[in-house]
Amino acid sequence: MAHDAGTDTPELIAGDGVRRRDFINIAAVSAAGVGGALTLIPLISQMAPSADVLAESSVEVDLSQIKPGQAIKGIFRKQPVFLRNLTPHEVAEADKVSVSSLRDPQSLAERTKPGKENWLITMGVCTHLGCVPLGAGEGEVKGEFGGYFCPCHGSHYDTAARIRKGPAPKNLEVPAYEFTSDTVVKIG
Incomplete structure (x- = not known):
């Protein structure tokens, strides 16, 4: 019987060793x-936008002082934005x-909000190479179609900020915006 007891002992030791290895x-x-997770947390969090970027993620503009036929320049996300109050004649054209x-x-309707077709809000960046077109400031050249003119390479936009002549491939971009009241628009 001593022999049987001796054979049982190595099996118990081997069984305990396997369990310890699994645990380790x-x-x-x-x-x-x-x-690994603790290492990734700072790497991922550093990709989040900073406070100054979040502050510029939207801007509100009071449109009450913009007369029909007038446009103003604003800043949205560190880029120029044009806000234009189209006259009924410009809308018809x-x-x-x-x-x-x-x-x-x-169409103009696709570029404006329903019921606010006279308010055209676009980014003030030419879609050719990123220059700032003229036409939003008083006395600036508006191009052949009465909208905007890019002096860098000669792109002409109409009153709806659609490309009509020149090298620009696309219309001036319309950013996301909504009217928070009859006279205030929130861009972004």
């Missing part, structure tokens, strides 16, 4: 996972243009 492996993998004849086909 699980603990090591868990520690590595926690360490923009609506007369055949959308299919445009390089970047968009």
